[in-house]
Amino acid sequence: MANSASIESYLHFEGYDSLPRDIFDKKKIRAGMRKAGRLVMQRAQMNLALARGAEGYPVNRTGATLESVSFKVSRSGFLVKVAPRKTSAMSEFYPAYLHYGVKVGRRLGKLAPGKGKGKSNRRGAGVRAAALAARSAGEWRIKPRDNYMADALQDSKSEVQAILSAAFAAALS
Incomplete structure (x- = not known):
């Protein structure tokens, strides 16, 4: 099980670190980040829907957890965050309970x-x-579940790197 703050749920690729951010076309960078975020979001939703409680993932009963997974591109455009968010259908933010678990007592x-x-x-x-x-x-009242978000990022790592590399290359010209 991966911790949400661990290095497993973070992807960094080399090659553009030494260049200042001002020389990039931010529209193309943001478009690439949106495409990468959408890919990881869809992979996480697919992992959750197809697992049906197997492989340590939570069971998808109402679909609220599936619908809560979304992505957000940062204001600068050089970062995308894919995570479950609290929706109006949730009375509590229960993906946190599913990931960390709850002890008896x-x-x-x-x-x-x-x-x-x-x-x-x-x-x-x-x-x-x-x-x-x-x-x-x-004992656990709710056992901790596996991190389907980190697994989705690891599953689509090569595709995300290809998308972002193409976006950064296109943003330079």
Whole structure:
């Protein structure tokens, strides 16, 4: 399972780093980024729809997760971000729950009056750490799912590099 902030979900290609951004035609760069973003978005939606819960991906029941996957080109045009976003059909942003998982049990809160030690009603030494360790060692209520976004990028890596290389080459002339 890939972490969303890991290097697996990031693609960088060499060759144009030393050139200043001002010499590129930004319309052509943005068009290439949109094309690459659309390709990765469609691949992620396809991975999610065809897996049907297999391979560690979430199950597609209502289609809300499929519809939430979209892409956005940055203002400068030199970056595209493909990710699930919260839509109006979602009451909570549950792709985060699917990716990171949820443990059984609730979070530790304040102690009830009179349940702790002393005037300030504190927990005993090591009680909080033991409770947190017991919760983290417990079972999953929702098991973490695989990162279908990172897998879609890895599946279409060569195609994305070809699209972006062509866009950067066309933007220079």
